[in-house]
Amino acid sequence: MATQTISTAPAPGGGAQLKVRRRSPLAWARQHVLLVVTFLVFVFMLLPNAVILWMSFNSPEGKFNYTWNKFSLDAWKNPCSNSTMCHSIGLSLEIGVVATIIATILGTMIAFAMVRHRFKARSGINALLFLPMAAPEVVMGATLAALFFNTIGPGGMGFWTITIAHVMFCISYVVVTVKSRLAGMDPTLERAAQDLYATPAQTFMKVTLPLVAPGIGAAALLAFAISIDDYIITVFTAGNSETFPMYIFGSVQRAYPAQIDVIGSLMLLGTMAVIAVSQVLNQMRAARKK
Amino acid sequence: MTTLTEAPAPVEERAPDRKPRRNWTPWVLLLPGLLWLTVFFLVPILTSVSASVQTGDYDDGFKLTWHWANYHDAIADFGPQYYHSLVYSLLTTIVCLALAYPVAYFIAFKGGRWKTLLMALVIVPSFTSFLIRTIAWKTILADNGTVVHTLNSLHLLKITTALGWTVGNHVLASPAAVVCGMVYNFLPFTILPLYTSLEKIDPRLHEAGADLYCSAFTTWRRITLPLSMPGVIGGTLLTFIPAVGDYINAQLLGNPNTTVVGQRIEDLFLRQTNGYPVGSAMSVVMMVGTLVIVMTYIWRAGTEDLL
Numbered sequence: 001m002a003t004q005t006i007s008t009a010p011a012p013g014g015g016a017q018l019k020v021r022r023r024s025p026l027a028w029a030r031q032h033v034l035l036v037v038t039f040l041v042f043v044f045m046l047l048p049n050a051v052i053l054w055m056s057f058n059s060p061e062g063k064f065n066y067t068w069n070k071f072s073l074d075a076w077k078n079p080c081s082n083s084t085m086c087h088s089i090g091l092s093l094e095i096g097v098v099a100t101i102i103a104t105i106l107g108t109m110i111a112f113a114m115v116r117h118r119f120k121a122r123s124g125i126n127a128l129l130f131l132p133m134a135a136p137e138v139v140m141g142a143t144l145a146a147l148f149f150n151t152i153g154p155g156g157m158g159f160w161t162i163t164i165a166h167v168m169f170c171i172s173y174v175v176v177t178v179k180s181r182l183a184g185m186d187p188t189l190e191r192a193a194q195d196l197y198a199t200p201a202q203t204f205m206k207v208t209l210p211l212v213a214p215g216i217g218a219a220a221l222l223a224f225a226i227s228i229d230d231y232i233i234t235v236f237t238a239g240n241s242e243t244f245p246m247y248i249f250g251s252v253q254r255a256y257p258a259q260i261d262v263i264g265s266l267m268l269l270g271t272m273a274v275i276a277v278s279q280v281l282n283q284m285r286a287a288r289k290k
Numbered sequence: 291m292t293t294l295t296e297a298p299a300p301v302e303e304r305a306p307d308r309k310p311r312r313n314w315t316p317w318v319l320l321l322p323g324l325l326w327l328t329v330f331f332l333v334p335i336l337t338s339v340s341a342s343v344q345t346g347d348y349d350d351g352f353k354l355t356w357h358w359a360n361y362h363d364a365i366a367d368f369g370p371q372y373y374h375s376l377v378y379s380l381l382t383t384i385v386c387l388a389l390a391y392p393v394a395y396f397i398a399f400k401g402g403r404w405k406t407l408l409m410a411l412v413i414v415p416s417f418t419s420f421l422i423r424t425i426a427w428k429t430i431l432a433d434n435g436t437v438v439h440t441l442n443s444l445h446l447l448k449i450t451t452a453l454g455w456t457v458g459n460h461v462l463a464s465p466a467a468v469v470c471g472m473v474y475n476f477l478p479f480t481i482l483p484l485y486t487s488l489e490k491i492d493p494r495l496h497e498a499g500a501d502l503y504c505s506a507f508t509t510w511r512r513i514t515l516p517l518s519m520p521g522v523i524g525g526t527l528l529t530f531i532p533a534v535g536d537y538i539n540a541q542l543l544g545n546p547n548t549t550v551v552g553q554r555i556e557d558l559f560l561r562q563t564n565g566y567p568v569g570s571a572m573s574v575v576m577m578v579g580t581l582v583i584v585m586t587y588i589w590r591a592g593t594e595d596l597l
Contacts, residue, residue, distance in 0.1 A: 034392055034395065034396050034400070035396065035400075037389075037392040037393070037396075038392060038393045038396040038397070041389050041390075041392070041393045041477070042393075042408075042411060044389075044474065044477075045411075045412065045415055045474070045477060045478070046411065046415060047426075047430060048415070048423040048426035048427060048474070049414075049415050049418060049423065049426075051426040051429050051430055052418060052422055052423065052426050055426070055429060066428050066429050066432060067429065067432060067434065106322050106323035106326060107323060109319040109320070109322065109323060110319065110320055110323040110324070112319055113315075113316040113317075113319035113320045116316075117315060117316035117319075119313070119316045119317070125320065125324065128324065128327055128331075128332065129327070131331070131332075132327065132331050134531055134584070135331075135335075135577065136531065136532070136534055136535025136552075136576060136577065136580055137532065137535050137536075138535045138537065138551075138552040138555050138556065138573070138576070139335070139338075139535065139555075139573045139576060139577045140331065140334075140335075142338065142555050142556075142559050142569055142570065142573045143334035143335050143337065143338040143570070143573060144330060144331075144334045145559055145560075146334060146337055146338050146341050146559075146566060146570060147330075147333065147334040147337055149566070150337070164330055165330065167326060167330075168326060168327060168330040168331050171323055171326065171327060172327075175323075225416075225417070228419075229416075229419055229420055231420075231421060231538060232535070232537075232538070232552070232556075235556065235560070236556075236559060236560070244419070245419060245421050248419060248421040248422060248425070249421060249538075252425065252542060256425070260422060261422070263419075263422070264418045264419060264422035264423070264426075265418075267417055267418045267419065268414070268415070268417055268418045270417075271414060271417035272414065275410065275414075
């Protein structure tokens with residue numbers, strides 16, 4: 001009885017218990033079910049990416065690249081044969097970069113104020129920062145559209161109105177990310193720098209900033225990823241401009257070329273390459289330190 | 291910008307002469323960002339509350355006439371849309387939780403040295419535009435695809451069609467496809483907070499449960515589940531809130547009978563002439579509705595924690 005109950009306990013630590021667990025078919029089945037469910041969920045999550053990669057090598061029969069016809073490298077050879085698409089990608093990248101820079105600066109300033117200073121109205125400010133993350137996107141988009149309609153009119157909407165909207169919903173994510181890095185930082189390091197006669201400016205540039213930099217970098221990446229992928233708020237604030245997500249959405253009605261799947265694959269392969277390179281660099285750095 | 295480094299909060303009493311300066315620094319840092327949020331988030335929300343009781347048209351402008359009938363139009367005409375938004379987002383949240391819990395549990399307690407890789411696999415797909423990934427489901431669930439063939443040969447499609455989940459012999463353009471797309475899109479949002487809170491649990495607690503003759507299920511119910519409740523609440527909220535507002539899945543994978551509130555709001559704002567007051571009223575209804583559901587949920591979850 002005792003061995004049975006021990007063996008059914010999830011995640012026992014040692015190897016001895018692993019042997020006990022194998023003896024009990026019930027426990028093995030339980031572990032197996034967890035493994036199978038996890039595996040199936042991962043298939044569910046990764047399947048679309050596999051399909052995108054697969055379909056990027058398709059030569060579609062009609063206008064829509066939804067069903068497999070025959071193998072072709074055409075889409076990979078001319079990813080920009082559709083100039084509208086590449087224009088929209090350019091616009092999305094521009095908006096992403098500008099919005100990320102503004103949101104990262106503003107958000108980092110707020111994060112410093114929130115972590116390093118005592119002041120009144122803290123809970124009110126927290127609420128103002130939390131709400132944009134909690135409000136339905138369509139509500140933010142629609143209300144912002146109403147504001148822009150009333151002030152500058154539909155004609156004036158485009159690059160800057162989209163950028164303003166993206167900065168608005170990225171700030172909160174930047175604050176959360178930078179705040180967690182700042183809160184986990186050892187404050188004695190800064191005091192040590194000052195004990196060694198560093199000026200406040202020197203302390204900030206040589207101690208604080210390098211320590212917070214990874215957090216700021218992560219926040220900027222997150223902001224960029226959110227901005228470049230946003231559809232709902234963008235469509236409300238875009239006027240006549242067309243970002244890449246808007247182009248994709250429109251393609252469902254017009255024609256869905258294989259080039260979109262090429263871009264989708266490149267986005268995935270690009271990030272995987274960046275992650276792999278940074279992992280290798282980290283390991284090399286760690287090895288050198290030893 | 292520089293003064294902040296010399297004043298970490300706890301040492302306030304060390305330099306009383308600098309106090310006035312220190313009090314202004316946070317506001318200098320806060321002001322630009324908060325101003326941005328106020329002008330482009332708070333003010334629009336308040337403006338839309340006013341817009342929701344206006345009448346008029348684009349040529350002559352809209353005037354505040356306290357036209358409460360807009361709310362009647364916004365609610366009475368779009369009953370099915372509110373119903374769909376609510377049912378789809380609730381279903382999505384439940385299915386996401388049911389799928390995410392075992393996955394997060396597996397990675398947290400059985401992941402071993404694969405933990406980081408498995409969590410990376412959860413996040414990596416999101417680097418491809420979510421629209422392209424959602425449209426990929428059109429290929430997966432297509433009529434001549436494997437999924438439909440399998441369901442057909444198992445005669446499951448007849449059952450799901452009888453239940454109203456699918457339409458005829460198709461999976462695409464049906465409520466099932468919409469919920470499938472939503473579950474797919476929001477699953478990482480459920481897994482991440484769940485994993486974070488499960489990962490913090492000391493595995494030795496499981497051994498302690500076993501030592502005290504708890505069955506595996508009792509150990510889970512009495513130890514793991516209560517300790518992972520913050521993750522459950524966080525994950526369900528992070529799933530439910532965007533799911534209510536989502537209309538991409540309904541638009542791309544649904545049919546005219548699966549329209550949700552978001553589609554109607556977009557339609558009223560961007561395509562219908564003079565739809566702007568009723569669209570604003572719908573936004574307000576949706577916002578208040580979401581807020582009430584979320585607050586009730588947090589409140590209920592909070593009291594259950596105390597019991």
